[in-house]
Amino acid sequence: SQQGEEDPQALSIQEGENATMNCSYKTSINNLQWYRQNSGRGLVHLILIRSNEREKHSGRLRVTLDTSKKSSSLLITASRAADTASYFCAPVPSWGKLQFGAGTQVVVTP
């Protein structure tokens, strides 16, 4: 399967701390996308990183991609209570569609 596998499954941190989650996948990709899902809601696109990119930033988010290790990481800096959500990675192979994993559940406590 090409779906992403996020690690850890759950993460609990305090406000102001950084949160890091990882994603691994199995085959070659064209790009990899990260999404966030607040409880009981739909997913919201956060960032897309192409296979020829190594790092990308968007506000307090930093995404890295290591195609040799078939892995990506999402770092949220200076976390806030509003960052409490599930985060999903979705590797996109050149032939197919987004392949979501089961997500990392992040809880940020005040």
Place this chain on the structure above:
Amino acid sequence: ETGVTQTPRHLVMGMTNKKSLKCEQHLGHNAMYWYKQSAKKPLELMFVYSLEERVENNSVPSRFSPECPNSSHLFLHLHTLQPEDSALYLCASSQGTGIQETQYFGPGTRLLVL
């Protein structure tokens, strides 16, 4: 907020009922998707429509029947469901079906099958 709406937001149905889920996108997109999200499992892509034609059907049981009357509307018709079909059903849309498209999701319909 995302331009994709879903109704109803919650649905309880018996195994012999027939119901339909509705999705509408206001983004002018050409592709629409149905996903199933069960607790602690990866999202499962069920169907993909591009310009109102079904382009992907991922081995979904026939008790789920999609319909796309135009590029703005997508339905999922449900009949004789099983309790294991209880899940959050998410609709999404994208401009096209290219591999660098991002998808815009609706809030989902929480379905409980008794």
